[in-house]
Amino acid sequence: MSVSLSYHRIGQGAPLVLLHGFPLDGAFWNPILPYLREHFDCIVPDLRGFGASPLTEPGYTLEEMAADLSALLVELDISAAFLAGHSMGGYIALAFARCFNDQLLGLALLGTQAAPDAPERRQLRYETIEQVRRDGIAPVLGMAEKLTFDLRHTPSLRQIIQRQHPVGVMGALQAMAERPDALPGLATLTVPVVIVHGLQDGLVPVERARQMHAVLPQAYLLELPGVGHSPPYEAPEQTAQAVIRLVKDG
Numbered sequence: 652m653s654v655s656l657s658y659h660r661i662g663q664g665a666p667l668v669l670l671h672g673f674p675l676d677g678a679f680w681n682p683i684l685p686y687l688r689e690h691f692d693c694i695v696p697d698l699r700g701f702g703a704s705p706l707t708e709p710g711y712t713l714e715e716m717a718a719d720l721s722a723l724l725v726e727l728d729i730s731a732a733f734l735a736g737h738s739m740g741g742y743i744a745l746a747f748a749r750c751f752n753d754q755l756l757g758l759a760l761l762g763t764q765a766a767p768d769a770p771e772r773r774q775l776r777y778e779t780i781e782q783v784r785r786d787g788i789a790p791v792l793g794m795a796e797k798l799t800f801d802l803r804h805t806p807s808l809r810q811i812i813q814r815q816h817p818v819g820v821m822g823a824l825q826a827m828a829e830r831p832d833a834l835p836g837l838a839t840l841t842v843p844v845v846i847v848h849g850l851q852d853g854l855v856p857v858e859r860a861r862q863m864h865a866v867l868p869q870a871y872l873l874e875l876p877g878v879g880h881s882p883p884y885e886a887p888e889q890t891a892q893a894v895i896r897l898v899k900d901g
């Protein structure tokens with residue numbers, strides 16, 4: 652069952668839904684919005700379990716989180732939209748592409764991957780779920796350092812993490828752990844795709860972006876030196892220029 656997402660909306664142009672990563676909320680997109688709002692009608696939801704959106708009992712999938720977005724587009728009377736997903740938001744964007752292809756105009760995959768979790772990563776997520784159940788969100792606060800190469804961004808990212816609810820954090824960890832391999836689906840996409848990745852990404856190595864580009868060579872790939880896991884936050888102008896390619900020729 653889909654839930655009704657909290658969102659804000661700014662700008663003019665083709666509809667672009669911006670999907671934040673883990674364990675964040677829509678505020679993650681604030682630095683890039685000034686560059687995107689001239690080109691897109693930017694729709695910025697808090698994903699299920701984050702920000703002001705509803706919490707549901709963990710056990711839901713990324714496909715269900717994608718269904719929330721499909722329902723949001725219907726609610727807004729938008730027949731199809733571009734999606735930009737950062738990290739977990741990219742996993743959800745890929746799930747959306749699999750399940751709701753007819754509502755998709757194009758994809759921006761930012762600091763993300765189509766590969767599923769390796770068994771060790773999956774195991775670590777289940778351990779983190781147990782820690783969060785016991786200690787609240789404290790065990791994921793350290794993500795703030797891992798999200799960026801430039802540590803000047805750490806305090807503001809930590810502030811976003813601090814306001815998240817443990818139940819939403821646990822739900823997203825489980826959904827990410829159980830996600831399928833999205834590479835076969837990605838290879839069949841016919842809509843425009845851009846891929847942006849930081850060369851200093853310590854959470855999702857740049858090889859994962861190259862792996863996506865290898866199955867979809869017509870996609871535009873931008874690799875950013877000196878940037879870590881969060882291109883939209885760390886290099887908003889360059890990332891926005893790549894996203895704008897979805898609606899404008901290079």
Ligand code: MLT
Pocket residue numbers: 671672673674737738739740827854
């Ligand atoms: C994210 O930034 O959304 C997460 O690091 C993704 C992940 O843990 O795989």
